Amino acid sequence: QVQLVESGGGLVQAGGSLRLSCAASGRTFSSYTMGWFRQAPGKEREFVASILWSGDSANYIDSVKGRFTISSDNGKNTVYLQMNSLKPEDTAVYYCAARYLRYSRFRLTDDYHDWGQGTQVTVSS
Numbered sequence: 001q002v003q004l005v006e007s008g009g010g011l012v013q014a015g016g017s018l019r020l021s022c023a024a025s026g027r028t029f030s031s032y033t034m035g036w037f038r039q040a041p042g043k044e045r046e047f048v049a050s051i052l053w054s055g056d057s058a059n060y061i062d063s064v065k066g067r068f069t070i071s072s073d074n075g076k077n078t079v080y081l082q083m084n085s086l087k088p089e090d091t092a093v094y095y096c097a098a099r100y101l102r103y104s105r106f107r108l109t110d111d112y113h114d115w116g117q118g119t120q121v122t123v124s125s
Contacts, residue, residue: 002026002114004096009119020081022096029053033099034079038092047107057104086123093118
């Protein structure tokens with residue numbers, strides 16, 4: 001069974017940085033696509049970024065392009081989301097997600113079958 005555990009969230013001032021980590025276990029992930037989503041209060045969960053487990057084919061929502069970077073460390077079975085130049089509108093619970101199949105364009109919540117518990121990111125103005 002896939003287990004995903006996020007960490008690295010917290011409170012940061014606008015313009016600051018955070019790095020989220022997603023530790024994955026329970027499977028061999030070489031054929032997986034990994035994603036990061038976020039959900040702000042009163043809003044639907046939205047796609048942020050995705051990457052193939054091999055580290056190829058990163059995709060981002062337009063609002064984070066140039067500020068966020070998704071990456072994977074196969075040796076540590078961990079996926080990261082480096083977030084720079086954070087804005088108050090980035091405030092949300094961030095979730096890691098996994099989907100068996102290598103496809104760089106999975107962007108819907110229904111595309112992903114396994115989810116972490118989420119980590120809170122709060123950006124103050």
